[in-house]
Amino acid sequence: MKAFENDLVLNGDRIIEHQPAISDKTLRLNLNKNIYGTFSEIGAGQETVRHFFRSGGSSRTIAKAMSAYDKQFSDAIYTTETDGRYVTESRLKKMINHETHLMEERLNREDNPDRIYFSYANTVATIDFAKKFKGHGWVGIRFQTKPTGEYNEIILHIQFKENDVRLQQQTLGILGVNLIYGAFYQHNDPKKLIEHLYDHLDKDQLEIDTINFSGPNFKDVDNRLMSLFLVKNKMASAVMFAPNGQNILPANTLFRQNILILRGSFRPVTVVNMNMYENSLKQFLERNPVAKENTKVIFEMTLNNLLKEGELDEQDFIDRAELLCSLGQTVMISNFREYYKVVDYLAQYSNEKIALSIGATNLLDIFDESYYSNLSGGIFEALGKLFNRNLEIYIYPTKKDDDTIVNSHNLETRNTKIQVLYDYFKNENQIIDIKEYEVKNLNIFSHEVLEKIKNNEKDWELFLPESVANIIKEKQLFT
Known part of the structure; x- marks a missing residue:
């Protein structure tokens, strides 16, 4: 035997x-x-x-x-x-x-x-x-x-x-x-x-x-780590967990829901992240005949932005998860590098309205041909999949070194031919600027805040929501 x-x-x-x-x-x-x-x-x-x-x-x-x-x-x-x-x-x-x-x-x-x-x-x-x-x-x-x-x-x-x-x-x-x-x-x-x-x-x-x-x-x-293990080992394309840390079924969570998704590293969650969330949700509800109670907000972390120096740092992931859960947010971890894949995934479970909230620099990635070399139809196929459900993308502005604020109106793609595509979707009102923001916050970047936390600089709390800063200090996260 x-x-x-x-x-x-x-x-x-x-x-x-x-x-x-x-x-x-x-x-x-x-x-x-x-x-x-x-x-x-x-x-x-x-x-x-x-x-x-x-x-x-x-x-x-x-x-x-x-x-x-x-x-x-x-x-x-x-x-x-x-x-x-x-x-x-x-x-x-x-x-x-x-x-x-x-x-x-x-x-x-x-x-x-x-x-x-x-x-x-x-x-x-x-x-x-x-x-x-x-x-x-x-x-x-x-x-x-x-x-x-x-x-x-x-x-x-x-x-x-x-x-x-x-x-x-x-x-x-x-x-x-x-x-x-x-x-x-x-x-x-x-x-x-x-x-x-x-x-x-x-x-x-x-x-x-x-x-x-x-x-x-x-x-x-920690069932959140079990979720991470599923995605890391390609047993699942994406998983979700609720604010209480329990894994939840995407099909049940998203069924008949309008969806607003925010992708980021959230390392840590900054006032910019929360400003993007609050104001893109506000505009999403104003622009569309949808009810807030039938709208699900998802904070997404891709496996790629969870990697640290080539290895997956579980404690770092838990630190980020703690913060998002403390804010009452539903979190998704995915293997989706391209945005059209995450929209395709969400569309499996909901026929309602779907929107993305991203920064202006991330929008450039969507219109970068190099991301779609694996598709026979290239960027045209990718954009067709991304925008075929009348998707809306809400754009948070960024600021150049010369203090010029970059939004959807003056954003320039890296290719003149692709600019025509960009202008088309912009004119179709599928690319929308987030109206309410504070100029002083455009200089806040999560990686810089993280360095301040690690170096124990005294002013890092100013760049984070008060509740997030308190949790980081209380639980000594990111140290």
């Missing part, structure tokens, strides 16, 4: 980690007499539990396996959802909580005092017949690591990328085994657990765009 543990194998100059077969993982779980639980799978067959049945010894592990496919049966067991949907995080949590409660109620721990319980569930919609929607789902596990101990939870959301129902079912089954195995044998290293969710899977089969760890074994886990 193959070794169960991940063996280090020398392959040329690389040391690679051996992945136990899926059957080995299920057999190891089945042979552990103390691991015992339920499987509840809705929407894509009983793809996870079948691996346990096939590997042998499943009676030691499986207390119950069920699929409540009929909506009336499902509602009778797990109650109804207020929005009427079934593939939701709320539904998944009801399934897990319900099955855990039944285990605790029906099983006598005195007969098996060393047992640790788990409840695995998924609720999934696979690809539709028209192949328009590829499908998605929620997958999770509630589990103990000690008999009668408190429960931990791992909840994740997946997007299928395959175009065949059977392939998606197989993918879901493998993912489920990897999750259960990781919960019991890799919970001490959440990053390793996430990485091994892709054992015997490829990243072109599914994307994990949300994951949250909770419970006593994960009390020191």
Whole structure:
């Protein structure tokens, strides 16, 4: 029999980690007499539990396996959802909580005092017949690591990328085994657990765009760092987290919302950043027939602007996240270098109005041909994708060394031919100047403020919102 543990194998100059077969993982779980639980799978067959049945010894592990496919049966067991949907995080949590409660109620721990319980569930919609929607789902596990101990939870959301129902079912089954195995044998290293969710899977089969760890074994886990790990390792194109630090599903957050997105390094958040946010939002609401309560503001950090000297500094990222969360902002981390890609991404989840708020110098990058050498249609294709939804770009001015203020009216692109394109979108009122700003703030640059903080210069607080400055001092951020 193959070794169960991940063996280090020398392959040329690389040391690679051996992945136990899926059957080995299920057999190891089945042979552990103390691991015992339920499987509840809705929407894509009983793809996870079948691996346990096939590997042998499943009676030691499986207390119950069920699929409540009929909506009336499902509602009778797990109650109804207020929005009427079934593939939701709320539904998944009801399934897990319900099955855990039944285990605790029906099983006598005195007969098996060393047992640790788990409840695995998924609720999934696979690809539709028209192949328009590829499908998605929620997958999770509630589990103990000690008999009668408190429960931990791992909840994740997946997007299928395959175009065949059977392939998606197989993918879901493998993912489920990897999750259960990781919960019991890799919970001490959440990053390793996430990485091994892709054992015997490829990243072109599914994307994990949300994951949250909770419970006593994960009390020191920062779910924002788990988001960052997903993007860094190309398991997700983008992730979002709320002001409370919990990862949130982009599809739910952006559904039927107008969107204003601000991209930056936010290292740290300056008065300029907040001025851009407040005044571009104000103009966005004035110019368009949209309500503030139906408008979502997103502060976006790309993986590129999180890199520091070629390496990703997690503490630096957390410092920035702390500040944005303290301001009550929703944060997105993405792999999107080009602006048209982030707009394409947002448009997947909302058919409403989308706008960008950027500085004048960043606008020059949008009209720089060198950014689009990978596109067959070059800059024309990129701008077509960017502006095809009547996108609005709100421009915050900058100031030259001779004190000339540069805005959309006197901005000059680096190419005369491209200037014609720029002028076209400007005349179509898709490039709009932010009207309210303070000239004195145009000399504020976050990298200079950061140096002042690091050098402990006394005047750095003047360039930041008061609440941000207080948090930096209180928590000694960026030091």
